Amino acid sequence: MGRPASKSPKSEALTIRLDPKTRFILDYMARFKGQTITTVVERAILAAAANTVISRPDDYGDQNITWQDLWDVSEGVRALEVSKVPELIPTFEEERRLSFVFNHWPFFYASEKKLTYLNHYIDVLWPRIDEFIQLHDDMKRQDYYAAGNAMVEALKAAKLQPPKWPVEPTRPTPEKSGGNFSRDLDDDIPF
Known part of the structure; x- marks a missing residue:
């Protein structure tokens, strides 16, 4: 029989310094919403991140990047x-x-x-x-x-099949090189 699934995902501790007023506000928000301080902070971060977008104009319109595009x-x-x-x-x-x-x-x-x-x-x-x-x-x-x-x-x-290394260079074909290639003159001789 396998191990039971973990109830909570792996997490990391974060230590921050807060002045008394900010700490009071954080406690107030946690009590008001019936959440832990951690949940209040996590949701505030998610809300802020949702509004943080990197916009780049490109050839096909605007390209927007958010944290979700970078997350894996x-x-x-x-x-x-x-x-x-x-x-x-x-x-x-x-x-x-x-x-x-x-x-x-x-x-x-x-x-x-x-x-x-x-x-x-x-x-x-x-x-x-x-x-x-x-x-x-x-x-x-x-x-x-x-x-x-x-x-x-x-x-x-790690019991993985590695890729072929070193990579063998590919030779350019006439199609890939745009058709400008030198030909062997012996190819044109009929005998």
């Missing part, structure tokens, strides 16, 4: 999504991680277009992401693929 249960996916939004002022470390992920995309995305995350890989690799980045920085001159090989081993240790 995977910590790594959340971090990557936040690091892609300039309005959230990503740090150097966040930009560095994003660059590493883009360069090692088979471990993080379903395709080179980088539209769909591979959460099962990310959940294994993300807790060690800075270690993999440091390995890449230290070894790229001797073995450019060392960090990728280390990630392959981490995925194997």
Whole structure:
């Protein structure tokens, strides 16, 4: 028989300093609404976040980004999504991680277009992401693929089938290169 499901999701403690007036207001709101102080604070945050929208004009009209567009249960996916939004002022470390992920995309995305995350890989690799980045920085001159090989081993240790690494470069085809390609003259000789 399996373990019973947890009654409450994992939560984190937050310590804040309040002046006596603000603390009184918080107690007042909790009593008035018949809620805990935690519930009052959580709902106030949700209400404020619902009204916080990043608007960007683009070629197809306005693109709006809210916290819900960036949220994912995977910590790594959340971090990557936040690091892609300039309005959230990503740090150097966040930009560095994003660059590493883009360069090692088979471990993080379903395709080179980088539209769909591979959460099962990310959940294994993300807790060690800075270690993999440091390995890449230290070894790229001797073995450019060392960090990728280390990630392959981490995925194997987690009993996951890793992606093919290193990625084999695709050769441009005449259709992809716009038709401007050199032809072998022997192809035109009939004998």
